[in-house]
Amino acid sequence: MLKKFPFEIDIHLLNHARITALEDLEKIRSEKEALQGKMNVLEMKLAETDEKLRVAAQQKMHVELLEDQLEQLRNELLARGDNEGSMHDKHVSLPFSLSEELDVLRTENLSLKNDLQALKADLGDIKGTDERVQMLEREKSFLESSLKGLDNKLAASQEDVSKLSMLKFECKNLYEKVEHLQTLLDKAAKQADQAIFVLQENQELRKKVDKLEESVEEANVYKLSSERLQHYNDLMQQKLRILDERLQKSDEEIHGYVQLYQDSVKEFQDTLSNLKEESKRRAEDEPVNDMPWEFWSQLLLMIDAWLLEKKISTDDAGLLREMVWKRDGHICNAYMSCKEKKQHEIISTFLRLISSPKSSELHVIHIAAEIAPVAKVGGLGDVVTGLGKALQRRGHLVEIILPKYDCMQYELIRDLRALDAVVESYFDGRLHKNKIWTGTVEGLPVYFIEPHHPGNFFWRGQFYGEHDDFKRFSFFSRAALELLIQAGKKPDIIHCHDWQTAFVAPLYWDIYAPKGLNSARLCFTCHNFEYQGTAPASELASCGLDVHHLNRPDRIQDNSAHDRVNPIKGGIVFSNIVTTVSPTYAQEVRTAEGGRGLHATLNSHAKKFVGILNGIDTDAWNPARDTFLKVQYSAFDTQGKTENKEALRRKLGLSSANIGQPLVGCITRLVPQKGVHLIRHALYRTLELGGQFILLGSSPVSHIQREFEDIANQFQSHENARLLLKYDESLARFIYAASDMVVIPSIFEPCGLTQMIAMRYGSIPIVRKTGGLNDSVFDVDDDTIPEEFRNGFTFLTADEQAFNNALERAFFHYKNNSEFWRKLVQKVMRIDFSWDSSASLYEELYEKSVARARAANRA
Numbered sequence: 001m002l003k004k005f006p007f008e009i010d011i012h013l014l015n016h017a018r019i020t021a022l023e024d025l026e027k028i029r030s031e032k033e034a035l036q037g038k039m040n041v042l043e044m045k046l047a048e049t050d051e052k053l054r055v056a057a058q059q060k061m062h063v064e065l066l067e068d069q070l071e072q073l074r075n076e077l078l079a080r081g082d083n084e085g086s087m088h089d090k091h092v093s094l095p096f097s098l099s100e101e102l103d104v105l106r107t108e109n110l111s112l113k114n115d116l117q118a119l120k121a122d123l124g125d126i127k128g129t130d131e132r133v134q135m136l137e138r139e140k141s142f143l144e145s146s147l148k149g150l151d152n153k154l155a156a157s158q159e160d161v162s163k164l165s166m167l168k169f170e171c172k173n174l175y176e177k178v179e180h181l182q183t184l185l186d187k188a189a190k191q192a193d194q195a196i197f198v199l200q201e202n203q204e205l206r207k208k209v210d211k212l213e214e215s216v217e218e219a220n221v222y223k224l225s226s227e228r229l230q231h232y233n234d235l236m237q238q239k240l241r242i243l244d245e246r247l248q249k250s251d252e253e254i255h256g257y258v259q260l261y262q263d264s265v266k267e268f269q270d271t272l273s274n275l276k277e278e279s280k281r282r283a284e285d286e287p288v289n290d291m292p293w294e295f296w297s298q299l300l301l302m303i304d305a306w307l308l309e310k311k312i313s314t315d316d317a318g319l320l321r322e323m324v325w326k327r328d329g330h331i332c333n334a335y336m337s338c339k340e341k342k343q344h345e346i347i348s349t350f351l352r353l354i355s356s357p358k359s360s361e362l363h364v365i366h367i368a369a370e371i372a373p374v375a376k377v378g379g380l381g382d383v384v385t386g387l388g389k390a391l392q393r394r395g396h397l398v399e400i401i402l403p404k405y406d407c408m409q410y411e412l413i414r415d416l417r418a419l420d421a422v423v424e425s426y427f428d429g430r431l432h433k434n435k436i437w438t439g440t441v442e443g444l445p446v447y448f449i450e451p452h453h454p455g456n457f458f459w460r461g462q463f464y465g466e467h468d469d470f471k472r473f474s475f476f477s478r479a480a481l482e483l484l485i486q487a488g489k490k491p492d493i494i495h496c497h498d499w500q501t502a503f504v505a506p507l508y509w510d511i512y513a514p515k516g517l518n519s520a521r522l523c524f525t526c527h528n529f530e531y532q533g534t535a536p537a538s539e540l541a542s543c544g545l546d547v548h549h550l551n552r553p554d555r556i557q558d559n560s561a562h563d564r565v566n567p568i569k570g571g572i573v574f575s576n577i578v579t580t581v582s583p584t585y586a587q588e589v590r591t592a593e594g595g596r597g598l599h600a601t602l603n604s605h606a607k608k609f610v611g612i613l614n615g616i617d618t619d620a621w622n623p624a625r626d627t628f629l630k631v632q633y634s635a636f637d638t639q640g641k642t643e644n645k646e647a648l649r650r651k652l653g654l655s656s657a658n659i660g661q662p663l664v665g666c667i668t669r670l671v672p673q674k675g676v677h678l679i680r681h682a683l684y685r686t687l688e689l690g691g692q693f694i695l696l697g698s699s700p701v702s703h704i705q706r707e708f709e710d711i712a713n714q715f716q717s718h719e720n721a722r723l724l725l726k727y728d729e730s731l732a733r734f735i736y737a738a739s740d741m742v743v744i745p746s747i748f749e750p751c752g753l754t755q756m757i758a759m760r761y762g763s764i765p766i767v768r769k770t771g772g773l774n775d776s777v778f779d780v781d782d783d784t785i786p787e788e789f790r791n792g793f794t795f796l797t798a799d800e801q802a803f804n805n806a807l808e809r810a811f812f813h814y815k816n817n818s819e820f821w822r823k824l825v826q827k828v829m830r831i832d833f834s835w836d837s838s839a840s841l842y843e844e845l846y847e848k849s850v851a852r853a854r855a856a857n858r859a
């Protein structure tokens with residue numbers, strides 16, 4: 001059967017409608033004409049009646065006139081009768097003509113009265129006719145308006161007709177194409193026939209070949225026994241290979257055990273030597289009382305001599321003297337160990353005593369663009385606060401410098417006050433005043449810089465994304481260093497973060513170290529190599545950096561555009577320590593695919609580059625104390641999680657029919673890095689699998705924001721899905737607590753905090769194996785990973801199938817093994833994601849760098 005195209009059906013329908021409309025119109029037109037005829041007749045009758053009325057009125061007037069005349073005649077007759085009565089008493093009679101006339105008049109009068117009566121009746125009829133005419137009039141106007149409507153319809157249908165003819169035209173074209181295709185098809189069919197023919201020929205040939213093979217086989221029968229032997233040999237070799245592999249595996253296993261054993265022995269030995277060291281230190285800390293006073297005096301004189309000979313500084317001499325006065329065991333042992341050596345060796349041994357920093361002595365200053373929770377865009381804010389607090393807990397002096405944005409959450413800053421001091425800093429050829437504010441955030445001392453620059457740099461209602469970000473943050477970097485030098489600070493570590501404060505490193509070495517701010521080592525952390533803040537080289541001059549000197553391939557010049565500078569590259573080249581936020585990401589960015597153009601720079605500075613996994617602030621992210629939740633809960637009692645799930649469903653208007661329906665959450669910035677297509681896919685796949693889905697996120701990329709707004713509208717009142725396109729920390733906490741699973745399908749992820757926060761709140765992460773996700777989430781079904789580390793679901797390829805596999809496995813476990821799931825939730829909640837271990841790694845880096853610097857200064 002010939003298949004009709006949909007538009008062909010439309011054409012038929014339209015044609016039919018048009019014909020019916022035309023017929024209707026015709027009918028109405030003839031009705032209208034008939035009515036018009038009737039109206040004309042009535043109008044004529046009306047005119048006739050008017051005429052009759054006019055004649056009747058004239059006749060009436062005539063009758064009245066005659067009646068008047070009659071009356072007059074009567075009166076005259078009476079008057080005459082009075083005068084002639086006596087004479088003609090018996091013979092009185094009216095003249096004949098007069099009485100005749102009177103009779104005629106009477107009959108005329110009567111007939112006129114009858115006429116009048118008839119006319120009155122006619123008049124009544126005419127009134128009725130009038131009413132009918134009015135009715136007809138009304139009918140006429142109604143018909144005219146429907147006629148107008150029909151005219152409009154006609155016009156519309158005429159338009160349709162023109163469309164129709166266009167469609168017909170297109171249809172004709174299509175028919176032509178179809179015909180063309182048909183001929184092609186015919187050709188193809190012919191070719192296929194030919195091919196079939198060739199195939200048949202081939203088959204015949206094949207048969208011949210088979211026959212030939214059969215005969216060859218027959219001829220080869222005698223070879224069979226030797227082939228069997230060969231086969232047997234192969235089998236044996238296979239077995240041998242399997243045995244070999246098994247042997248290798250068991251070797252590896254044994255090796256693994258040996259390794260474990262060796263590790264624990266090493267650990268034991270380390271602990272032992274630490275203990276020994278400790279007891280030795282303790283012994284050294286005790287004053288040495290068994291050395292003669294001469295010994296101590298000799299040491300004092302020796303130190304003084306070094307000072308006078310300018311071999312050591314006054315400060316160092318002071319510290320060494322103090323040790324001698326206290327008869328410190330360290331200096332005693334140091335001297336005994338090197339007294340035979342040359343003088344400069346003794347000096348450096350002594351100086352090492354006073355330079356070896358104790359961890360509690362470090363003064364660390366973070367210069368950053370974010371601090372959670374008052375000025376947070378993403379993970380950077382969390383790192384500055386989390387790492388700062390952990391370092392503070394370890395006994396370091398930690399201070400933070402930040403721009404004073406207008407859009408900060410001021411209510412979360414304690415004791416905010418403006419200092420009665422102004423710091424002037426250089427920019428664009430002149431000095432600008434900066435107002436300095438202080439306050440504490442989460443117990444950390446913070447300096448906020450408010451520039452009095454006409455550009456109103458931090459008065460923009462947002463943290464980033466301004467056209468002059470390069471200017472805003474290069475200004476801030478310089479002002480921060482100015483604050484340090486004017487406040488007379490002598491930090492051990494200046495730690496800057498991301499491209500916004502990477503300017504600090506070159507500014508420090510080129511301008512501030514020569515000015516006397518030279519106590520510090522520079523640490524630079526890049527939280528995401530995607531954002532490099534490159535700009536035309538000339539813009540670097542505004543903050544006082546020497547463009548000519550710095551725009552070189554081995555310095556700040558961008559690796560792919562020679563007329564541009566790259567602040568991240570500057571941070572790498574000019575810092576003593578360079579870190580990023582996870583070991584896997586540190587590996588990834590050293591490759592051409594992952595390095596965003598900076599892999600070569602990172603490789604040539606590889607010695608100082610390391611990846612340290614971020615932690616999370618476990619005080620701030622704690623379901624047992626989180627007041628934003630409906631119910632607080634902990635790993636010991638996860639029932640509260642179910643109650644939060646119920647409450648969130650109610651709050652968002654999702655179905656609560658089935659408490660066992662898995663709830664999947666996604667909390668993210670909607671940027672390509674986060675795998676936007678997989679997030680969208682996750683929504684639909686979750687619904688297909690019978691789950692519920694909540695997305696909390698917003699996008700700085702307008703087309704992505706619009707796309708998700710459309711999806712959000714579609715699901716506005718869906719019982720199983722809700723999309724909330726905003727930034728809302730309290731809601732984020734609620735979602736972490738309520739969700740059973742959290743999806744993070746990132747294309748790349750430097751570290752990622754959401755997976756750690758999710759686990760802290762007992763939500764199982766489903767993640768792509770990249771960057772920090774690869775360092776913190778280990779697949780539940782992967783038995784190459786020790787059981788105790790398995791905590792989520794992972795997939796490798798950034799496509800829908802791979803994601804489906806992970807999501808489906810998660811749903812399977814959730815639905816079919818509730819006990820397993822309950823234990824998994826408890827396990828992930830107990831994992832230590834605190835900053836403690838990461839902070840100790842940073843501490844170690846700081847300490848080593850400071851020690852190296854001090855040793856180098858003395859040499």
Ligand SMILES: Nc1ncnc2c1ncn2[C@@H]1O[C@H](COP(=O)(O)OP(=O)(O)O)[C@@H](O)[C@H]1O
Nearest residue numbers: 378379668669697726727728729732752753754
């Ligand atoms: N729409 C949102 N509302 C509230 N918090 C959000 C939102 N989007 C992301 N977050 C939070 O921002 C942080 C994201 O950090 P991270 O995973 O390192 O990603 P990134 O820094 O790349 O955005 C987490 O603390 C997460 O809870």
